[in-house]
Each structure stands twice: as C-alpha cells, then as structure tokens.
Amino acid sequence: MAKDFYGELQLGILGGGQLGRMLIQEAINYNVNVHILDPDKNAPCRKLCNRFECGSLSDFETVYNFGKDLDMITIEIEKVNVDALEKLEDEGVVVYPQSRIIRLIQDKGMQKQFFKQNDIPTAAFQLISNKENLYETAIPLPYMQKLRKDGYDGKGVKKINSTAEIEQAFEEPSLVEELVDFEKEIAVIVARNDKGDVSTFPLVEMEFNPDANLVEFLISPSTLPFEIQTQADEIAKKIAEDLQIVGLLAVEMFLTKEGEILVNELAPRPHNSGHHTIEGNMTSQFAQHLRAIFNLPLGATTARTNAVMINLLGEPRYEGLAKYEGVEDVLAVEGVFVHLYGKKYTKPFRKMGHVCIINDDRELAIKNARWVQETLKVKA
Amino acid sequence: MAKDFYGELQLGILGGGQLGRMLIQEAINYNVNVHILDPDKNAPCRKLCNRFECGSLSDFETVYNFGKDLDMITIEIEKVNVDALEKLEDEGVVVYPQSRIIRLIQDKGMQKQFFKQNDIPTAAFQLISNKENLYETAIPLPYMQKLRKDGYDGKGVKKINSTAEIEQAFEEPSLVEELVDFEKEIAVIVARNDKGDVSTFPLVEMEFNPDANLVEFLISPSTLPFEIQTQADEIAKKIAEDLQIVGLLAVEMFLTKEGEILVNELAPRPHNSGHHTIEGNMTSQFAQHLRAIFNLPLGATTARTNAVMINLLGEPRYEGLAKYEGVEDVLAVEGVFVHLYGKKYTKPFRKMGHVCIINDDRELAIKNARWVQETLKVKA
Structure with a gap:
C-alpha cells in the first residue's frame, strides 16, 4: 500500500517513548507523517x-479520536486501549500489529494458552484467579507468579519460594509458571508483511541486570550451536505465521541447561533486544518494522559485524534532572554509538539511552562494552 | 562544551533542507534541541x-532574532546573513563554522585567493568586476566564468568557449578560471573540533550529471593510487588547519589527466559527497559534524564496506506533487538504502532524495547502483 503514500501517509504511533523516537529517525527516510499519542507531555517524541x-493510551475515546483520521496506526507499547483499535480497524484504519494480536499479548495468560495450542515450547504454567489458588497449584515451588496484565520490564513478576511467601503474592489474576533453570536468555526478532513474507534477525544472547530485571547486555550475533540457532529461528517464524502478524515481533526465549528452548514472552513491536541492529545489521529493526507495516519487501537482516548493546539505566540513588557522565570518554573509542532518549528526568534504572558497541573482534567488542558500562553514567 | 548541555543545548540550524533533516536524524541521539530557520514553509525539517x-536566511534582523537566544548555530547552506552571525558571535553565541569562514566561502573569489595565499593547488584564475574584463583576461579560452556570489549546484557557472560568447557572459563580479581537463572529480570531507583534532573521511570519486551539473554517482572508498589518496587527504587537512574551522568541511577536487590534484571548491558543512557515510562508514558525516561542533572526540571514519551514492533527482519534464516509482523494486535488493527528503513538490533535477548502495563486492555495488538509477524515478 505504501507506494502511493510517500509524503501523504499519516501514521499514528501509540506511545512516544524511545521506541517511537527511533522509529521516527527511520520514518524520516520514507517521508512519513508521524502522529504521536503519549500521556507524558515531556515524551521523547514530543518535538x-x-x-x-x-x-491516555488506555482511554477509549482518546485513542479512537487520535486515530480516526489517520491511515495507519502502530504501537511502541502494548498497554493501549484495544477496543478503540478494533473500532478503528472496523472503520478502515489499518492497525499493525492487528488489534487481536495486541489483545492476546496484553494478557500473559492468553499468550501462554496460545503457545500451548500451537505447540510452541514454553515453561509449564497454570492460570489462577486470585492468591488463594496458589495454595492448590500443581506447579512445584519455587515458581514465578506473573500478573496476566500490565506487567512490563520486570514489574508484575514475583518469585515465590515457599508456601509462606504466598502471603506476599499478587492478589490479581495471574500466571503461575514453573521456574526455568536457564543457561541463557536469547531472542529472535521476526518481521512479517501483509504479503506473508517472513524474515528473522540473527539470534542474540542477553544478560539481565538482576536488580532491575532489565536487559543490560546483549550480544549479536549469537555463537550458540547451529542447531540451537536454527531451532530458535524456526520457532520465531512459526509464531509470526501462527499469529499472521503484520509488523515486528520480538520473541524472548530461555535456553535451558539441557539445551531446550522455551518461549518466554512476545512483544509485537520494535524491542530492546533489537537496538543493536541500527549499527550492527544490514537493516535496523525500526526500518524493518516500517517495511513490514508498509507491505514493502523486508530488508536483509545479516549481521554486519559483532554488536554489543547495553542499556544506559539511571543510576541507583539519583533522581531528577538527568546529567550524563563519561559521554566524551566513550565517544573517543572506535565503534561506540551512544543513543540518548531525550528524557529530561532520571530515576533509578530508568532507561535513559543505550549504547551499541561494534567490532569485528568479538572479544574486543565485549571488552569495550564492559568498559562503557563502567564509564558512562546517568546521574542527577 | 557539550558535556554539560545534553538535553539543554539549544542548537540553531540555518536552513531546513535535506542536510538539516539528516543532521536532525543524528542530533536526536544527543538530546539536542534543534531550532530551524528556512524561507520555505514546507521545508523538509519543518516538523x-x-x-x-x-x-529569510539573508535578512539581518531575521537571522539575528532567530539566533539571539540560542547556545549554538550551525549552517546547512552558506548563503546566510554573515553580519548577523558576526553580531551573534560577539554576543557570545557559538557559531560553527565561524562566521569569517562562511564569509570567505560565500565568495568564490576570496576562496581562490585563500588557496593562492596558502599554497593550496588550484586552477589558474583571475577575478573580474564585470563582463568587459573578459576581453582582456590572460586566462586562455575556453574558460569557466563563475559568479563570485550565490552560485550553487551548478548555477552561476558558465563555460565561455570563444570571444563571441562573451556577449552571453555574466555581468556580475566573477571568477575566470582555467578550464581543467580532469580525469575525475574527487572529494575529501574533513572535520575539525575546537581542541584542534582533525580527521578525514576516505577519498571518494564522483560522476556528474552533465545536464544538471550535480553529483549523480559517488563511489567510496576511492581505488585511486595510494599517493593520490594521501595527497588529497593532506590537502584537506591543511585547509581545515589553515582555516582553523570548527565543523565539517567538504573539499571538492579535480584529478587532472596528468595526475595533479587541484582544489575546486569548499563547503563548510555536511555535503552531498558525504551522504554515503551514513551506511558506508563507521561514523556518518552528520554525526561527525555534531561531534566537531560540540567539541567531542571525532569519530572513526573507516569505510565499513563499498558504498555508492546516487542522487534521486526530479525527472526532467515533471513538475508538481512528487510521486515515487520503483521504491518497492529497489528495496527488494540487499544493501539498498533509500533516503527521501520530504519534499512535497518535484521539479526537473530537484534533489528529492538519495540512495546508498553498499556491498562488499565493489563491482556489484556499482552494478546495483546503475540499476537503481534506472529503476527509481520521481515524477509528478
């Protein structure tokens, strides 16, 4: 559809954070007119x-009115009013990813049932309505309790170690999930356009910050065995096809100590596990998302070199007007790319930016990334 | 200086065309607040x-008032009111490139005298006040007449073949320049920051569209002999140092059939001959310009692969609302990056975008670029 739209296409993005910001950086190349809805008047995309x-992204009227004169809507956050998106779809606005997919993914319980129905490997689980159900669950302790709705970036997730801890569990409808003793967290980003073309980015490996439960360190491409890479790739493609999604889908997976892959969760949009693609791959995830929703040919996803991505999180104990330390130092090193997100205020573990470190020497890329992590700080 | 400014720096750009647009795409990564002045209400940067x-960029009051509350001003076009910039500099606004350099480069006559005074190789020339002087010039026919001021993109330039043609020459103060029988047009982009660090991008080779006198085809990096590359590189560095410029400087040169390098002209800003650096080099020219004016360490300029850049010019005979043909076709080829400039209206030879074609196989990059050139069209 995009062919006739260059310069005229009115694209709405629900959410105006860093993902929207990086999507705009790329949308500029396609002459797209971008409309942003975000509850924060200081959102990174505002200017x-x-x-x-x-x-509000959750308010029916707000989302509906925002979208009703647009040609197309996409998201950079899942927590949006899906009823409004459905109505907009009915009235002819193109919504990618489709509203039914956003609805499915908003609910971690429905996500898990979808995995089960489609033979997608995932950790054993049970859905519960309230805390009381935890006393009867068949999932062995310790387990994870995840709120079915509104959890993100580690929020809405609790590890329950013993029956005594059920007291402190969430009261709301949740997913109880077997604790996975994983070797590594891995991810594949897959894109699908309306013609049905499907393309995956090379597998990446992640390390998480245990305090913040956020991706802290990501390496691309993975050097895991070929069979693991192929299997992860095939799982991601199957999910994209099972869903018939149009747009980008990030598939986060666990690699268990036994070498088994279990799908953890999905994000139907550009994702933190794909930021390295801007400098590291032939096509960035943001360009790929636009190609997918505009029904253009999907771009080559080949890794151009080794890329390590680190999130630049607000330092613990600092809150207020953001100040950046070490930017000059890190920019002096070859292959270091700093992306700041335009957030005025920092707070502990807030995502303030990311850095991509590329190098043809993989060990050097990792070494430089560790050093950047120690050097670049966001304080107040 | 930039260190303390992230998120607070108010940067003005004189001109809101494609160069400003690509500068903004990069400035987003540095949390810079960008202010744009442009006479066209539909300028590519407007939103x-x-x-x-x-x-107006030429009006003293307009430029002065635009700039007086900003921290820093840069340009994406030389034709601006320099008196206003000088006053702003006096009042403490940082202007990079410095106003004296913009003044020098605005006048092709002063530029040539600067080359002469600094032993920078350039074609023989003479400055004239009016057409009559042409009858007495010592420069042998045929020669080039170039208006001292306001010429750009091939405008303000005439080839005079015979005494009879002097009739049709420009009346205004001009530069008469020996016709250079060149083998190739080449360019080096050099950057200098306020600490005095100087860094050059690898030499590139260009082909011009003879009808439009615009760069049509650019190849990076050059495969010319090492001595030529070194010499061009040294000339560019010397000019940056002689000028003590802060910012980017594009140095366009002729390589004569005898293997001599002659400097043609300078542009103190991001330049058409550096667009390929976005995908082709470690640091893009836009990132490098920002690093230079913010007095940050300059980035590595290494070519990551072969890159061919072609300008996407409005097709002859078409004028009006721009329509793009062939975008889907060219995006289906690996390593093809389309940059549209957000211009609503096309006219013959108007720069509507550019395409960068990268490939580790140089011949394939060139072949793909030729094909893109035939396939991608801007009509109305």
Missing part, C-alpha cells in the same frame, strides 16, 4: 513529529 | 524540530 497529542 | 521559523 519530532507532525502532531503530538498528550493523552 | 522535526523543537522550533521551526519560516524566514
């Missing part, structure tokens, strides 16, 4: 779009 | 900045 509207 | 002001 970079044709129209910025400050409003 | 991508903190503040867009529609006004």
Whole structure:
C-alpha cells in the first residue's frame, strides 16, 4: 500500500517513548507523517513529529479520536486501549500489529494458552484467579507468579519460594509458571508483511541486570550451536505465521541447561533486544518494522559485524534532572554509538539511552562494552 | 562544551533542507534541541524540530532574532546573513563554522585567493568586476566564468568557449578560471573540533550529471593510487588547519589527466559527497559534524564496506506533487538504502532524495547502483 503514500501517509504511533523516537529517525527516510499519542507531555517524541497529542493510551475515546483520521496506526507499547483499535480497524484504519494480536499479548495468560495450542515450547504454567489458588497449584515451588496484565520490564513478576511467601503474592489474576533453570536468555526478532513474507534477525544472547530485571547486555550475533540457532529461528517464524502478524515481533526465549528452548514472552513491536541492529545489521529493526507495516519487501537482516548493546539505566540513588557522565570518554573509542532518549528526568534504572558497541573482534567488542558500562553514567 | 548541555543545548540550524533533516536524524541521539530557520514553509525539517521559523536566511534582523537566544548555530547552506552571525558571535553565541569562514566561502573569489595565499593547488584564475574584463583576461579560452556570489549546484557557472560568447557572459563580479581537463572529480570531507583534532573521511570519486551539473554517482572508498589518496587527504587537512574551522568541511577536487590534484571548491558543512557515510562508514558525516561542533572526540571514519551514492533527482519534464516509482523494486535488493527528503513538490533535477548502495563486492555495488538509477524515478 505504501507506494502511493510517500509524503501523504499519516501514521499514528501509540506511545512516544524511545521506541517511537527511533522509529521516527527511520520514518524520516520514507517521508512519513508521524502522529504521536503519549500521556507524558515531556515524551521523547514530543518535538519530532507532525502532531503530538498528550493523552491516555488506555482511554477509549482518546485513542479512537487520535486515530480516526489517520491511515495507519502502530504501537511502541502494548498497554493501549484495544477496543478503540478494533473500532478503528472496523472503520478502515489499518492497525499493525492487528488489534487481536495486541489483545492476546496484553494478557500473559492468553499468550501462554496460545503457545500451548500451537505447540510452541514454553515453561509449564497454570492460570489462577486470585492468591488463594496458589495454595492448590500443581506447579512445584519455587515458581514465578506473573500478573496476566500490565506487567512490563520486570514489574508484575514475583518469585515465590515457599508456601509462606504466598502471603506476599499478587492478589490479581495471574500466571503461575514453573521456574526455568536457564543457561541463557536469547531472542529472535521476526518481521512479517501483509504479503506473508517472513524474515528473522540473527539470534542474540542477553544478560539481565538482576536488580532491575532489565536487559543490560546483549550480544549479536549469537555463537550458540547451529542447531540451537536454527531451532530458535524456526520457532520465531512459526509464531509470526501462527499469529499472521503484520509488523515486528520480538520473541524472548530461555535456553535451558539441557539445551531446550522455551518461549518466554512476545512483544509485537520494535524491542530492546533489537537496538543493536541500527549499527550492527544490514537493516535496523525500526526500518524493518516500517517495511513490514508498509507491505514493502523486508530488508536483509545479516549481521554486519559483532554488536554489543547495553542499556544506559539511571543510576541507583539519583533522581531528577538527568546529567550524563563519561559521554566524551566513550565517544573517543572506535565503534561506540551512544543513543540518548531525550528524557529530561532520571530515576533509578530508568532507561535513559543505550549504547551499541561494534567490532569485528568479538572479544574486543565485549571488552569495550564492559568498559562503557563502567564509564558512562546517568546521574542527577 | 557539550558535556554539560545534553538535553539543554539549544542548537540553531540555518536552513531546513535535506542536510538539516539528516543532521536532525543524528542530533536526536544527543538530546539536542534543534531550532530551524528556512524561507520555505514546507521545508523538509519543518516538523522535526523543537522550533521551526519560516524566514529569510539573508535578512539581518531575521537571522539575528532567530539566533539571539540560542547556545549554538550551525549552517546547512552558506548563503546566510554573515553580519548577523558576526553580531551573534560577539554576543557570545557559538557559531560553527565561524562566521569569517562562511564569509570567505560565500565568495568564490576570496576562496581562490585563500588557496593562492596558502599554497593550496588550484586552477589558474583571475577575478573580474564585470563582463568587459573578459576581453582582456590572460586566462586562455575556453574558460569557466563563475559568479563570485550565490552560485550553487551548478548555477552561476558558465563555460565561455570563444570571444563571441562573451556577449552571453555574466555581468556580475566573477571568477575566470582555467578550464581543467580532469580525469575525475574527487572529494575529501574533513572535520575539525575546537581542541584542534582533525580527521578525514576516505577519498571518494564522483560522476556528474552533465545536464544538471550535480553529483549523480559517488563511489567510496576511492581505488585511486595510494599517493593520490594521501595527497588529497593532506590537502584537506591543511585547509581545515589553515582555516582553523570548527565543523565539517567538504573539499571538492579535480584529478587532472596528468595526475595533479587541484582544489575546486569548499563547503563548510555536511555535503552531498558525504551522504554515503551514513551506511558506508563507521561514523556518518552528520554525526561527525555534531561531534566537531560540540567539541567531542571525532569519530572513526573507516569505510565499513563499498558504498555508492546516487542522487534521486526530479525527472526532467515533471513538475508538481512528487510521486515515487520503483521504491518497492529497489528495496527488494540487499544493501539498498533509500533516503527521501520530504519534499512535497518535484521539479526537473530537484534533489528529492538519495540512495546508498553498499556491498562488499565493489563491482556489484556499482552494478546495483546503475540499476537503481534506472529503476527509481520521481515524477509528478
């Protein structure tokens, strides 16, 4: 569809954070008119779009009115009013990813049932309505309790170690999930356009910050055995096809100590596990998302070199106007790319930016990344 | 200086065309607040900045008022009111490139005298006040007449073949220049920051569209002999140092059939001959310009692969609302990056975008670029 739209296409993005910001950086190349809806009047995208509207993403009227004169809507966050998106779809606005997929993914319980119904390997689970159900669950202790809705970036997730701890469990409808003793967290980003073309980015490996439960360190491409890479790739493609999604889908997986792959969760949009693609791969995840939703040919995803991505998180104990330390130092090193997200205020573990470190020498890329991590700080 | 400014720096750009647009794409990574002044209310940057002001770049009051509350000003076009910039500099606004350099480069006559005074190789020339002087010039026919001021993109340049043609020559103060029988046009982009660090991008080779006198085809890196590359590189560095410029400087040169390098002209800003650096080099020219004016360490300029850049010019005979043909076709080829400039209207030879074609196989990059050139068209 995009062919006739260059310069005229009115694209709405629900959410105006860093993902929207990086999507805009790429959308500029396609002459797209971008409209942003975000509840934060200081959102990172506020000054970079044709129209910025400050409003709730969960409110039916707000989302519907924002979208009704647009050609196309996409998201950079799943927590949006899906009823409004459905109505917009009915009225002819193109919504990618489709509203039914956002609805499915908003609910971790429905996500898990989808995995089960489609033979997608995932950790054993049970859905519960309230805390009381935990006393009867068949999932052995310790296990994870995850709120079915509104959890993100490690929020809404609790590890329950003993019956005594059930007291402190979430009261709301949840997913109880077997604790996976994983070797590594891995991810594949897959894209699908409306023609049905499907393309995956090379597998990446991640390390998490145990305090913040956020991706802290990502390496691309993975050097795991070929069979693991193929299997992860095939799982991601199968999910994209089972869902018939149009757009990008990040598939986060566990690699268990036994070499088994279990799908953890999905994000139907550009994702933190794909930021390295800007410098590291032939096509960036943001370009790929646009190609997919505009039904253009998908771009080559080949890794151009080794890339390590680190999130630049607000330092613990600092809150207020953001100040950046060490930017000059890290920019002096070859292959270091700093992306700041335009957030005025920092707080502990807030995602303030990311850094991509590339090098043809993989060990050097990792070494430089560790050093950047120690050197670059966001304080207040 | 930039260190303390992230998120707070107010950067003005004189001109809101494609160069400003690509500068903004990069400035987003540094949390810079961008203010744009451009006479065209439909300028490519209009919706991508903190503040867009529609006004004349040549008017003293307009430029002065635009700049007086900013921290820093840079340019994406030389034709700006330099008196206003000088006053702003006096009042403490940082202007990079410095106003004296813009003044020098605005006048092709002063530029040539600067080359002469600094032993920079350039074609023989004479400055004339009016057409009559042409009858007495010592420069042998045929020669080039170039207006001292306001010429750009091939405008303000005439080839005079015979005494009879002097009739049709420009009346205004001009530069008469010996016709250079060149083998190739080549260019080096050099950057210098306020600490005095100087860094050059690898030499590139260009082909011009003879009808439009615009760069049409550029190859990076050059495969010319090492001595030529070194010599071109040294000339560019010397000019940056002689000028003590802060920012980017594009140095366009002729390589004569005798293997001599002659400097043609300078542009103190990101330049058409550096667009390939976005995908082709470790640091893009836009990132490098920002690093230079913010007095940050300059980035590595290494070529990551072979890159061919072609300008996407409005097709002859078409004028009006731009329509793009062949975008889907070219995006289906690996290593093809389309940059559209957000211009609503096309006219013959108007720069509507550019395409960068990368490939580790140089011949394939060139072949793909030729094919893109035949396939991608801007019509109305």
